[in-house]
Amino acid sequence: MESPGRQVDMNCNKSKFRMPDIIAKKRDGEELSTQEIEWFVEKMPSVDDSQIGAFLMAMYLKGLSRDETAALTKAMQNSGDVLHWPPEWKGLVVDKHSTGGIGDKISLPLAPALAACGMKVPMISGRGLGFTGGTLDKLESIPGYRVDVAEKDMLPILEQVGCCIVGQTSNLVPADKKLYATRDVTATVASLPLITASIISKKAAENVNSLILDTKFGKGTFMKTIEEGRQLAKSLVTVSNALGIKTTALLTDMNSPIGCTAGNALEVAEAIQCLQGSGPDDLRELVCQLGGHLLFISGKADSPADGIATIQTTLQDGTACAKFQAMLVAQGVLSSIAERLCQSKLDQVDDVWKVLERAAYTTELQAEQCGYVQSIDALALGKVILELGAGRSVAGADIDYSVGFRLLVKVGSQLKIGQSWISMYHNTSPLSEDHILRLQCGLVIGLDKVTPPPRVHEVITAD
CATH class of the missing domain: 3.90.1170.30 (Pyrimidine nucleoside phosphorylase-like, C-terminal domain)
Known part of the structure; x- marks a missing residue:
């Protein structure tokens, strides 16, 4: 049985495809069929690196239509494992993606805040890329925190806690690993369709019902102008919704750092301040706005404003912080360390360094x-x-x-x-x-x- 949403030509014989013909077709600005794109992704492990590079450059220069981008994203999603969740979680499985920035610690308070609202958040995050910090790196500054969690181990964490923040498993969207490495050495990283396919294929492989995107623009991220950020946000939202994921994007300013801190342990401390209902106003604003809009598109709030108020409540009443503490323990942190960290009075700067590494x-x-x-x-x-x-x-x-x-x-x-x-x-x-x-x-x-x-x-x- 074909996957829902896949375009199928019953008369199409994929064995007739040749990589040089597909490269030439895109080089000349023609639109590729879904079957040609699927064939490329399926055959990618045996395709010569020079041909992959040539194809990426053709896509970079000529672009991809919405249908082509959606087909590439779907094929990449299906190149490896797709996560599966209990039927009773339908409508509850959600995630967030950020395009990165300085001091971007939003995931740390947002995931547990959503879990405190009854959502299931299987957040698969990345490491630092260039000058932008990585969520996994921040969490690994907490002694004992484990990011290498297999799918079978994610399920009990989500059942008991409601959220986990983990690294990408080895067979989740393997096509993206190959394409990204080649994009990096062929100067094609900045292609809007390729960025879209890379981001959304991984979220689709998580099998989420709803997705909120924090699409940034400004000096401290990769999209420097508001128009560049807007174009990326529209591309991400369009393709994600085409794949059946309810998706909204917030276009956010990244000219100045988010909050007051940047650097792994420092950002963990500030994220816990937020979870305790304090910390910088702009950090709380982003957490509540992203979470509120996600609750709304998930059908768990009557309006974005209602969703925002619900997230604010979880930060103020301690339920979000309790979820974060439980997540730390579920992912390898000793209970005593998690409790000390989450119960510290972080307005007193010295408290945090009882757990986290302190600079000399x-x-x-x-x-x-x-x-x-x-x-x-x-x-x-x-x-x-x-x-x-x-x-x-x-x-x-x-x-x-x-x-x-x-x-x-x-x-x-x-x-x-x-x-x-x-x-x-x-x-x-x-x-x-x-x-x-x-x-x-x-x-x-x-x-x-x-x-x-x-x-x-x-x-x-x-x-």
């Missing part, structure tokens, strides 16, 4: 002029902590979980000359003059009062 040195930088903070360059700050060890500057490098920064001001804050604006946590001392210069250049101060821009700019739904 802290350096505060001071404002060099007075005025109002006009902007804080997320990319400039992110690149510095990457070089200090908070991320992988080369593939396979170790991460220093204790490295990062804490902002002491936000856009719109008033500063005096000599007032501290950032605390840097590092294990090499002193900070280099180059790093200090780049950090100072990332802070723009002017005489005009400014209002911080909203984090959420648009809500993008299916047409």
Whole structure:
């Protein structure tokens, strides 16, 4: 029996296809059939790397239609395992995906908040990519946390806790691993259809009912302009809904860091602040907006506003934090450590370092002029902590979980000359003059009062 939604030509004989013909067809701007795309994905393990590279470049230059992108996404989804859930969970299995940014710790409080609302969240996350931090890396800063959880072990965690945050299993969308590696070395990473297929195929393989997308734009992410972010969001929403996943995207600002911290252990601490009903306003806003819209499209809230209020309640009454603590234990953290971490008074900075790794040195930088903070360059700050060890500057490098920064001001804050604006946590001392210069250049101060821009700019739904 054919999978639902698959276009089938009963007269089509896939054995007649040849890779050079498919490459030439796309090179000349023609539309590929579903069967040609399926054949390519099925045969990819035996296709020559040069042909895969040529095909990717043809797709990059000529693009893919909505139908072609959906067909590629579906074929990639079916290239490996597809997760299966109990029938009684129908409508409850949900997830979130972010296109990445500096200080993007949203998944850590969002998954348990959704679980506290009765949802099932099998969140399969990634590691840091370039200057953007990875959810798995953040969680691995917690002693004992295990990200390598097999499908059979995810089920009891979801039954008991309601959420898990794990790494991609070896046979989940294997086609994406091959295509992504080839895109990286053929300068085709930025293709909108290929980005869409890569993201949505993995979420479709999770077999989720509903999906919320945090599609970012600005200096601290890969889509620099709002229009680039909008185009990606529309592509993701269109294809995901075409595959039967109820999907909405929030177009969010990533010019300045989210919250006050970046760096793995520091972000865990700030995420727990959020779970305790405190922490930076913009972090709570994003968690509640994303969760609220997801509850609405899942049919668990009468409106986005009702959904937002429900998520806020889980943060305020401690139920979300209790789910996070239970998830930590279910994924390998000792009960005593999970309790100490989640019950710490994180407004008292020293409490968190009883559990998490602490950097040897802290350096505060001071404002060099007075005025109002006009902007804080997320990319400039992110690149510095990457070089200090908070991320992988080369593939396979170790991460220093204790490295990062804490902002002491936000856009719109008033500063005096000599007032501290950032605390840097590092294990090499002193900070280099180059790093200090780049950090100072990332802070723009002017005489005009400014209002911080909203984090959420648009809500993008299916047409």
